[in-house]
Amino acid sequence: MAQPETAADVKWTPELEVALFHSMHGLKPVGLNKNFHMVCIQHKLQQSAGLFLTTRQIWQHLRTLYDLESLENLEMFPFPNEETDFNLPAHMVDDIRVYLKEAEGVEEEVGGTKKSRCLQSSSLSPASSPITGRSGSKRRKN
Incomplete structure (x- = not known):
């Protein structure tokens, strides 16, 4: 299995991007479980494309396609997620x-x-x- 050294070594062909999108089916790279979903995306992409890419390389490419920070801000958490300072009584x-x-x-x-x-x-x-x-x-x- 081929293994590019850096994200610059990856040539994102239309076929590889289609494989990425198929790998992302049902798995959002945003939200509470984004890192778990990314590992699943990486595994599916490796199986379908026969090319090992690190999660960092996949994240970098997704950032060129989407504004992940804005998508992250739109994502709703199933619980309150406000940061507050903790102080003991x-x-x-x-x-x-x-x-x-x-x-x-x-x-x-x-x-x-x-x-x-x-x-x-x-x-x-x-x-x-x-x-x-x-x-x-x-x-x-x-």
Whole structure:
């Protein structure tokens, strides 16, 4: 099977473009699943044309044929897709700071070197971590 080195090495003949369009049948190169669809397009094109093209080469050619950015903007997502900054609630940040401050441990001299050890406190057990929100080893009854 022939393998062009770069996109410039690909000669997009009318026959190869028809094979590309047949490969794209039912697979949109835009939207949420565009990368999965592109792998399928690549596989179908390889099977039909007998020519291995990378997905990058196919993307480059599709960009010459279509305004993919505009098509992407027209595509509707099945869920809200607004970017927002994520912030932990203030009470969780405070709990984590207290937990980390307690967990820093105490510096002690052992054989001339300083070693840090965690406090042996029941408040620092994994079962009472402020991150997990569990307190103690007792299970809650529903």
